[in-house]
Amino acid sequence: MSSLGSLAFYAALGLLVLMGLTVVFRTRWAWWVRLGATLVVGWTLLTAQDSVVALMGWPTTDSLPERFRLHAAHVDEPTKGGQVPGRIYLWAVDFLAPSNTPPRAYEIAYSATLHQKLNDASAQLRKNIPQLGEIKPPPPAASTTSSAHASQKILYIDFFDMPDPLGIAE
Amino acid sequence: MVLDAGALVAVYVTVALGLLLLGLWSSLGLTTKLGLVAITTLAYFAVYLALPTLLGWPSHEQIPKRFNLLAVHIEDPDPATGTIGNVYFWGADLGPGRDRRPRAFRLPFTPALKATFNEAKGKLRKGIPQIGELEKYDGPFGVPTDEGQIGQKSSKLQIRDAPVNLPPTKDIPAGTEVAP
Numbered sequence: 001m002s003s004l005g006s007l008a009f010y011a012a013l014g015l016l017v018l019m020g021l022t023v024v025f026r027t028r029w030a031w032w033v034r035l036g037a038t039l040v041v042g043w044t045l046l047t048a049q050d051s052v053v054a055l056m057g058w059p060t061t062d063s064l065p066e067r068f069r070l071h072a073a074h075v076d077e078p079t080k081g082g083q084v085p086g087r088i089y090l091w092a093v094d095f096l097a098p099s100n101t102p103p104r105a106y107e108i109a110y111s112a113t114l115h116q117k118l119n120d121a122s123a124q125l126r127k128n129i130p131q132l133g134e135i136k137p138p139p140p141a142a143s144t145t146s147s148a149h150a151s152q153k154i155l156y157i158d159f160f161d162m163p164d165p166l167g168i169a170e
Numbered sequence: 171m172v173l174d175a176g177a178l179v180a181v182y183v184t185v186a187l188g189l190l191l192l193g194l195w196s197s198l199g200l201t202t203k204l205g206l207v208a209i210t211t212l213a214y215f216a217v218y219l220a221l222p223t224l225l226g227w228p229s230h231e232q233i234p235k236r237f238n239l240l241a242v243h244i245e246d247p248d249p250a251t252g253t254i255g256n257v258y259f260w261g262a263d264l265g266p267g268r269d270r271r272p273r274a275f276r277l278p279f280t281p282a283l284k285a286t287f288n289e290a291k292g293k294l295r296k297g298i299p300q301i302g303e304l305e306k307y308d309g310p311f312g313v314p315t316d317e318g319q320i321g322q323k324s325s326k327l328q329i330r331d332a333p334v335n336l337p338p339t340k341d342i343p344a345g346t347e348v349a350p
Contacts, residue, residue: 015216027196027197040184056229057274057275058226058273062224064202074240091243105274127302165194
């Protein structure tokens with residue numbers, strides 16, 4: 001769990017507690033309303049952590065790092081009529097992250113070009129050649145069609161063979 | 171107890187309702203009411219912005235009973251840094267009615283688990299799809315030596331070659347090619 005995300009999450013819970021305390025100590029509502037507020041806040045605090053864990057592991061639509069080491073890719077192709085848009089899932093590590101950082105799962109919009117590039121990169125991975133992904137700016141004609149939502153935006157990524165300095169590629 | 175997305179939304183609606191009641195029916199001062207509205211709005215934004223940063227990282231939740239293994243990453247223990255080691259894997263739940271998107275999981279490192287996943291990883295590299303299956307185990311093995319593992323259930327994980335009649339995977343490392 002990222003520290004920034006955790007901080008924001010716990011800050012939100014802290015604010016919820018503050019609101020509960022206000023209801024209990026600063027209002028003259030009936031005792032059962034204040035008891036109910038205490039129970040709701042307590043129950044939320046107890047379940048919130050587990051609920052976040054239940055969300056973890058699923059691919060994020062957060063921005064991909066500019067440069068990343070690709071571990072694996074999984075593609076859901078779009079349906080023929082285009083009713084269901086395709087998705088591309090990447091399991092990757094930020095190139096600048098510390099060496100013990102686990103891979104993170106990302107979800108991005110499907111594009112046939114990227115699918116083809118991932119096929120090539122995956123073939124290299126199968127040969128134990130680590131792959132570096134690098135996001136490049138979209139071509140001028142494509143930039144105007146990009147959606148503001150990260151998961152809908154088509155990314156332009158190039159993959160390169162990475163040297164394995166220790167010669168111990170997994 | 172774990173809330174799904176719908177229940178989480180319900181919690182936020184409840185909080186908003188509480189705020190509305192406070193605003194309309196309490197004898198709090200105007201400044202206090204405005205303050206509560208402001209901090210609740212901030213809390214909503216904080217969670218909205220925090221959730222994407224929490225997603226994607228490996229989960230230590232119970233792994234699926236049956237899953238299509240897509241990739242493996244092993245972090246060996248390092249006595250020098252005190253790292254206990256982890257086995258990370260990326261897999262898609264094959265249970266009926268489950269979300270088919272791949273999900274990342276983390277398991278505590280054991281030499282046996284490393285051997286199992288390394289073998290599966292080798293087969294994935296050869297283009298042989300792998301299926302993981304969790305076998306039922308009712309009793310505990312004993313007290314874990316690592317405090318972080320207390321409460322985790324013991325179960326036996328087996329990874330085997332996918333049966334031939336399994337629908338072809340769309341996982342790229344398993345060997346699909348795109349027609350030019």
